[in-house]
Amino acid sequence: MDPNRTDADPTGGASSDAASPDTFGDTGLRASFRGPYADGPPPEDLEVHYPDLDRFGPAEAWSAVLNSLLLLGYVLKGLARKLVQWRRGSWLWCASEGMVEGFFAMGPTWVKLGQVVASSPGLFPDDMSGPAQRCLSDVPGFSFELVRQTITRDLGHDPSVLFRHIDERPLSAASVGQVHAVELPDGTEAVVKLLRPGIHERMNRDLRVAHVLAKLLMRTDLGRRANTAGMIRDLHRVTNQELNTALEAYRQHEFRENLHAFGDNWNVTAPEVIWEYCGPHMICMERVVGVPMDDFEAHQEMGFDAEANLRRGMKAWVEAMAVHGPFHGDLHAGNIWALEDGRACFLDFGIMGEFSADWQQMVRDILYTFMVDHDFARIVRGYKKLGIIRGDLGDDEQLGAMLAMVFEPIMASRMEELQFADLFQQSLQLSEQMGDISAPEELNLLGKQFLYFERYVKGIAPDYQMVRDPFIIKNLFPEEAARLMDDVRTQEPAMPVDPDEDL
Numbered sequence: 001m002d003p004n005r006t007d008a009d010p011t012g013g014a015s016s017d018a019a020s021p022d023t024f025g026d027t028g029l030r031a032s033f034r035g036p037y038a039d040g041p042p043p044e045d046l047e048v049h050y051p052d053l054d055r056f057g058p059a060e061a062w063s064a065v066l067n068s069l070l071l072l073g074y075v076l077k078g079l080a081r082k083l084v085q086w087r088r089g090s091w092l093w094c095a096s097e098g099m100v101e102g103f104f105a106m107g108p109t110w111v112k113l114g115q116v117v118a119s120s121p122g123l124f125p126d127d128m129s130g131p132a133q134r135c136l137s138d139v140p141g142f143s144f145e146l147v148r149q150t151i152t153r154d155l156g157h158d159p160s161v162l163f164r165h166i167d168e169r170p171l172s173a174a175s176v177g178q179v180h181a182v183e184l185p186d187g188t189e190a191v192v193k194l195l196r197p198g199i200h201e202r203m204n205r206d207l208r209v210a211h212v213l214a215k216l217l218m219r220t221d222l223g224r225r226a227n228t229a230g231m232i233r234d235l236h237r238v239t240n241q242e243l244n245t246a247l248e249a250y251r252q253h254e255f256r257e258n259l260h261a262f263g264d265n266w267n268v269t270a271p272e273v274i275w276e277y278c279g280p281h282m283i284c285m286e287r288v289v290g291v292p293m294d295d296f297e298a299h300q301e302m303g304f305d306a307e308a309n310l311r312r313g314m315k316a317w318v319e320a321m322a323v324h325g326p327f328h329g330d331l332h333a334g335n336i337w338a339l340e341d342g343r344a345c346f347l348d349f350g351i352m353g354e355f356s357a358d359w360q361q362m363v364r365d366i367l368y369t370f371m372v373d374h375d376f377a378r379i380v381r382g383y384k385k386l387g388i389i390r391g392d393l394g395d396d397e398q399l400g401a402m403l404a405m406v407f408e409p410i411m412a413s414r415m416e417e418l419q420f421a422d423l424f425q426q427s428l429q430l431s432e433q434m435g436d437i438s439a440p441e442e443l444n445l446l447g448k449q450f451l452y453f454e455r456y457v458k459g460i461a462p463d464y465q466m467v468r469d470p471f472i473i474k475n476l477f478p479e480e481a482a483r484l485m486d487d488v489r490t491q492e493p494a495m496p497v498d499p500d501e502d503l
Contacts, residue, residue: 376400
């Protein structure tokens with residue numbers, strides 16, 4: 001049976017609800033329900049399968065024609081609004097508004113493209129990234145009947161016998177799924193995140209179309225510089241990982257477990273996965289309440305110390321990247337919140353990166369160089385070991401001086417004057433001069449996260465310099481961090497949450 005079919009038997013062959021239910025009091029709820037992932041997902045469900053990206057048949061051809069007409073029509077509609085409402089915005093703004101409406105009509109793959117535009121203001125004009133913000137917050141949802149079918153197919157029972165209550169209106173909708181509030185039989189407030197029905201086939205079909213367009217763009221100078229074909233191949237890889245809910249839930253659980261490995265980070269969290277109610281197309285987790293990291297006005301109104309929250313979240317993320325392995329790879333504002341109790345919270349673990357042991361050491365070497373001794377020859381040695389630059393290219397000290405020319409502005413500039421997009425472009429150009437780049441694909445995710453951090457810092461604390469904050473490396477280099485904190489008189493963020501309390 002195709003798991004993406006919405007007209008398939010919703011029970012998936014599971015036993016009926018009438019078969020000896022384990023009831024919760026006299027309500028008929030199954031109080032001790034244990035779904036297929038109650039003991040964690042089996043290893044085979046954690047494997048990611050990648051459909052052929054180069055296949056192009058009648059379905060892809062029809063999709064290409066239909067989507068082209070839709071996008072053109074909506075962009076023209078947006079431009080027509082400009083003629084009627086002259087003060088509405090620039091021509092580009094109005095065209096981008098039409099583009100976003102077209103993305104909604106075209107489906108999840110194109111909404112995800114809009115999210116890239118919205119989340120990368122340093123790479124796209126403001127009149128494009130502004131309208132594209134709707135791709136982060138206004139994505140249309142799917143019907144509750146499809147929600148019911150998905151839950152019944154995954155867990156074998158109708159949601160009415162699994163939950164005390166399920167809200168038919170989604171809390172949020174995103175490109176690949178949506179979230180509904182539920183109340184478990186014991187009264188626990190939780191949420192279920194469900195994949196859009198049929199999304200695997202639809203997104204991979206659209207990605208094949210996008211791959212053809214990207215390869216055509218590779219014939220232009222702009223396409224070659226942007227490596228459009230490589231961008232789509234990477235999106236294909238990341239998307240199919242994101243569509244594996246078992247893998248997402250597992251990564252979320254591991255990330256949460258690693259947060260307190262050093263006995264701190266009590267003010268940073270991720271929702272606890274409730275495995276008993278997870279399945280192949282859905283994740284159940286604790287419900288959290290807060291505001292997105294970029295809702296700067298809400299931070300002030302609620303009395304949050306937004307800068308402290310940002311520092312705590314950044315420290316935890318750096319430790320995940322440099323020590324634990326899996327790190328969050330999609331830190332747009334909807335995925336990192338300030339909670340009502342003062343904690344920073346990471347959400348949505350569909351896109352993750354993970355460095356090998358050698359790359360984790362490289363990250364630690366870079367942090368030590370930036371923040372402790374500025375010995376850029378150390379970075380050169382690491383780059384040679386990883387094959388980013390050729391081992392016979394030249395003297396480590398001389399090459400280190402070249403790297404210093406690129407990176408030292410980080411340590412001299414205020415964040416509001418620093419564009420990470422420009423910095424990464426300069427870094428790539430320098431690496432190309434030094435030798436072939438063989439960095440793992442996760443480096444693309446890393447650069448994207450710095451763009452997100454740039455936006456938050458500029459909105460929250462434009463004078464804050466991440467590379468001069470020893471708190472970030474407190475657990476990586478304890479002695480050096482303590483000394484630096486004394487030297488620069490840096491304070492640790494206050495502790496609004498008592499780690500001894502039952503959170």
